[in-house]
Amino acid sequence: MKYNPMDMMVAWMKVASSYNMMMLSAAEVIARRTMMMASGAMTAPEAMGMVMEKATIYATASERAAVAAANGADPARITAAALKPYSTKTQSNVRKLRS
Template identity: 90%
Template sequence: MKNNPMDMMVTWMKVASSYNMMMVSATEVIYRRTMMMASGAMTGPEAMGMVMEKATIYATATERAAVAAAQGADPARITAAALKPYSTKTQSNARKLRG
């Protein structure tokens, strides 16, 4: 069965939109953490978490992309599966740092 080009376009647009939202959240997190570091307000656990979350998210994203690929997902859905953990974490971090 052929993929409908319009469906694929909509799927890629959703991936692009999700990516853009993730980048907005990531920018906010970088800004807020930089301000914390510059002012001396960053705690040790926050600094350690900031470093450790990278490896954890990378592993989760890789796993989800691999599972999607193994299930026969198209490239857009594989990409979306890989981006989801990053998006979730950056949005969570932004909310936490606003508080």
């Protein structure tokens, strides 16, 4: 399948932008959770959720990437499909930890 180079460039720029926003959110989540652990304020459910969310998000991201690939999506869209669950979760964690 042939892709228009400009369309691909735009698609990869969107992926890069989403990735950067996700990484900023993840850094804030890590900082806030580290402060909670250091001060003894982290609850057991928060600690367990912190561990369990990794496997859940990985499975969801893998599934979305596989579905996108099976539907013939281009590499940028497959990557975006895999990135979306991580972005959603990190943004959710930031909102929860800020309150």
